[in-house]
Amino acid sequence: MAKINFKLNEEFVEIDTDLNRRLLDVLRDDFSLTGVKEGCGEGECGACAVLLDHRIINSCSTPLANVIGKEVMTIEGFSKTKRYETIKEAFAEAGGVQCGFCTPGMIIATESLLNKNPHPTDFEIKIGLSGNLCRCTGYNLIVEAVKEAIKRGEGLW
Amino acid sequence: MVNAYVPKTLEDCLKLLNEFDLKIVAGGTDVLIQNRAPSQLAIGYKKDVCYILQIEELKKIYEDDQYIYIGSAVSLEEIMDSMIVPEILRNTILEMASPAIRHTATLAGNIANASPAGDSLVTLYLLDAEIEIRSMNNLRRMKVSDFITGVRKIELAKDELISKIIIPKFEFDQAYFKKVGPRLSDAISKVAFAGAYIVEGKKIKDFRVSFGAVNVTVVRADELEQKIISRTVKDIKKMKETIVSWYEKAINPIDDQRSNKAYRKVVALNLLREFIENLNL
Ligand SMILES: Cc1cc2nc3c(=O)[nH]c(=O)nc-3n(C[C@H](O)[C@H](O)[C@H](O)COP(=O)(O)OP(=O)(O)OC[C@H]3O[C@@H](n4cnc5c(N)ncnc54)[C@H](O)[C@@H]3O)c2cc1C
Ligand code: FES
Ligand code: FES
Numbered sequence: 001m002a003k004i005n006f007k008l009n010e011e012f013v014e015i016d017t018d019l020n021r022r023l024l025d026v027l028r029d030d031f032s033l034t035g036v037k038e039g040c041g042e043g044e045c046g047a048c049a050v051l052l053d054h055r056i057i058n059s060c061s062t063p064l065a066n067v068i069g070k071e072v073m074t075i076e077g078f079s080k081t082k083r084y085e086t087i088k089e090a091f092a093e094a095g096g097v098q099c100g101f102c103t104p105g106m107i108i109a110t111e112s113l114l115n116k117n118p119h120p121t122d123f124e125i126k127i128g129l130s131g132n133l134c135r136c137t138g139y140n141l142i143v144e145a146v147k148e149a150i151k152r153g154e155g156l157w
Numbered sequence: 158m159v160n161a162y163v164p165k166t167l168e169d170c171l172k173l174l175n176e177f178d179l180k181i182v183a184g185g186t187d188v189l190i191q192n193r194a195p196s197q198l199a200i201g202y203k204k205d206v207c208y209i210l211q212i213e214e215l216k217k218i219y220e221d222d223q224y225i226y227i228g229s230a231v232s233l234e235e236i237m238d239s240m241i242v243p244e245i246l247r248n249t250i251l252e253m254a255s256p257a258i259r260h261t262a263t264l265a266g267n268i269a270n271a272s273p274a275g276d277s278l279v280t281l282y283l284l285d286a287e288i289e290i291r292s293m294n295n296l297r298r299m300k301v302s303d304f305i306t307g308v309r310k311i312e313l314a315k316d317e318l319i320s321k322i323i324i325p326k327f328e329f330d331q332a333y334f335k336k337v338g339p340r341l342s343d344a345i346s347k348v349a350f351a352g353a354y355i356v357e358g359k360k361i362k363d364f365r366v367s368f369g370a371v372n373v374t375v376v377r378a379d380e381l382e383q384k385i386i387s388r389t390v391k392d393i394k395k396m397k398e399t400i401v402s403w404y405e406k407a408i409n410p411i412d413d414q415r416s417n418k419a420y421r422k423v424v425a426l427n428l429l430r431e432f433i434e435n436l437n438l
Contacts, residue, residue: 001158002161002163018158018161018199019161019163019208020159020161020199020200020202020206021199022189022200025196025197025198029197038196041193042190042193043186043189043190043254043255043258046255046257049257052260052261055256055260056256056257057257057260057261058258060189061185061186061189061190061258061261062184062185062189062261063182063185063189063200063206063208065161065163065182065206065208065211066185066208066210066261068163068211069211109256109257112256113256127251127256128256130255130256131254131255131256131257131258132255
């Protein structure tokens with residue numbers, strides 16, 4: 001057990017717990033952030049994706065010890081931003097959402113990509129989303145959704 | 158309960174490794190999956206853990222006249238984005254896993270994991286990369302190809318840590334990495350290939366190829382390379398099938414659920430054929 005600090009959805013938090021827990025479990029069980037989903041639990045699907053210092057990571061394959069002093073943003077925190085609104089509308093418009101299970105992870109992946117590279121090529125978009133599985137839409141619709149977000153969000157990234 | 162140590166300095170880390178028997182964890186992308194526990198329970202480590210990603214001294218990339226030095230806590234993504242890192246290594250990393258994994262995983266982790274399918278190893282063998290290893294009382298340096306001795310077998314004592322990856326600077330005429338696997342990314346490779354050469358006055362001055370996932374460790378055959386060097390490009394192209402047959406003996410595909418032996422051998426040798434066909438004067 002150890003007391004540690006990190007920034008979670010724009011607020012400084014302190015938690016006294018086992019550092020050998022997965023970030024995924026801490027977010028869901030201790031902070032009730034259930035937008036973070038467990039899919040495969042093995043780093044393959046992206047359902048558990050969050051932003052760590054603005055870059056996408058899989059919370060299922062990240063030990064809590066690795067976020068000490070850093071900035072974690074989940075879909076709940078990100079949903080308060082203009083960028084989120086833009087990506088969400090673009091996904092709806094382009095038909096990038098069906099069952100929705102993958103959507104929080106896809107949105108996190110889109111933000112991580114655009115934050116680093118505001119004008120990605122189609123290939124770069126595919127690479128940016130390559131860690132996120134979607135069983136419903138086929139990836140083309142999601143690539144279209146990202147392109148739509150880029151168009152609507154000109155200047156946001 | 159399993160203890161977690163999170164040293165902030167290299168000195169503290171080496172002291173801890175000297176005193177206790179600890180599992181080193183960097184990004185954790187291999188270790189967490191290998192020690193997976195039921196959801197909601199702590200990670201199923203078999204011994205106490207030393208997390209190294211908070212150590213600033215291990216987070217630098219720098220160079221001198223001869224070498225590029227990559228700290229063992231630098232993420233794959235930072236390596237990929239660094240302009241001083243050789244392009245072939247940056248391209249190799251681009252083909253490893255996904256952005257989410259690359260943001261936390263490390264090159265030292267890929268090396269120490271010593272998987273036959275470790276992609277970076279193919280390129281690190283090709284580049285004659287070395288590692289720096291530290292313990293409280295010692296500092297040593299060795300080639301990655303000597304460090305890895307088998308499947309998940311490495312030359313690392315309990316009190317030691319990989320502190321840096323060291324890459325010799327070399328100007329090749331061409332150098333590339335290619336991976337043949339099931340999905341664009343995120344796929345543990347079926348077969349990986351890296352090749353590089355230098356031509357001087359129509360003659361081959363340097364020729365290197367390495368293969369991943371075809372044997373327990375990466376295959377790079379110095380004696381075969383020596384037989385090729387100093388011949389003309391024209392001769393090499395003419396004796397392509399002879400060279401392929403030499404390598405056929407050196408490659409010995411392991412059989413596992415991912416792919417069958419024959420398929421992997423064919424793919425590996427075709428990657429070699431393509432490399433030879435594309436040699437340029
Ligand atoms: C979904 C997914 C996809 C993947 N795709 C690929 C792929 O395409 N290609 C590929 O090659 N790999 C792939 N991997 C495997 C993995 O991501 C890589 O091997 C990665 O580089 C490991 O780095 P890490 O920092 O996460 O290592 P960790 O998991 O932290 O450690 C791995 C091993 O190295 C040891 N170690 C780590 N750092 C040090 C150090 N400084 N000194 C001594 N020992 C150390 C640890 O004790 C452990 O045994 C994938 C993994 C996942 C989950
Ligand atoms: S649950 Fe984390 S990647 Fe699938
Ligand atoms: S919308 Fe159902 S998994 Fe992507």
